Amino acid sequence: VKxxxxxxxxxxxxxxxxxxxxxxxxxxxxxPQVILCLGRVAAQRMIRPDFKITQDHGKWYRQxxxxxxxxxxxxxxxxxxxxxxxxxxxxxxxxxxxxMLNKEA
Numbered sequence: 001v002k003x004x005x006x007x008x009x010x011x012x013x014x015x016x017x018x019x020x021x022x023x024x025x026x027x028x029x030x031x032p033q034v035i036l037c038l039g040r041v042a043a044q045r046m047i048r049p050d051f052k053i054t055q056d057h058g059k060w061y062r063q064x065x066x067x068x069x070x071x072x073x074x075x076x077x078x079x080x081x082x083x084x085x086x087x088x089x090x091x092x093x094x095x096x097x098x099x100m101l102n103k104e105a
Contacts, residue, residue: 008075010041020045032066033101036094039073046070058090060097069094 002019005011027035037043040053047061047068061068071090072083 004075016041016045027066034094034097035066035068037068037070039070039076042073043070058086058093067097 002022005015035046037046040051043051043053043056047056047070051070053070053072057071058069069090071094072087077083077087
């Protein structure tokens with residue numbers, strides 16, 4: 001979703017659907033090698049519908065030539081500081097992957 005719904009609620013299905021054509025056009029034009037999903041809702045939409053952020057964050061997934069990973073949403077990190085160390089590890093993993101992709105290019 002390209003915007004945050006009021007009072008930090010999950011985006012409605014209609015709100016998600018409204019953003020998808022724009023996102024799909026961007027992905028088609030950019031052909032990203034890596035997509036980082038911020039939070040459960042994005043991961044459920046982009047990786048798989050039953051994605052569990054607490055179990056599956058920091059793991060790599062592949063769709064065609066694109067690698068995807070989900071991390072906790074920034075608002076979750078503001079509310080719960082205990083998630084920050086594992087998110088930092090996820091970010092280090094992303095940085096490592098980016099360096100490897102740069103070497104391949």
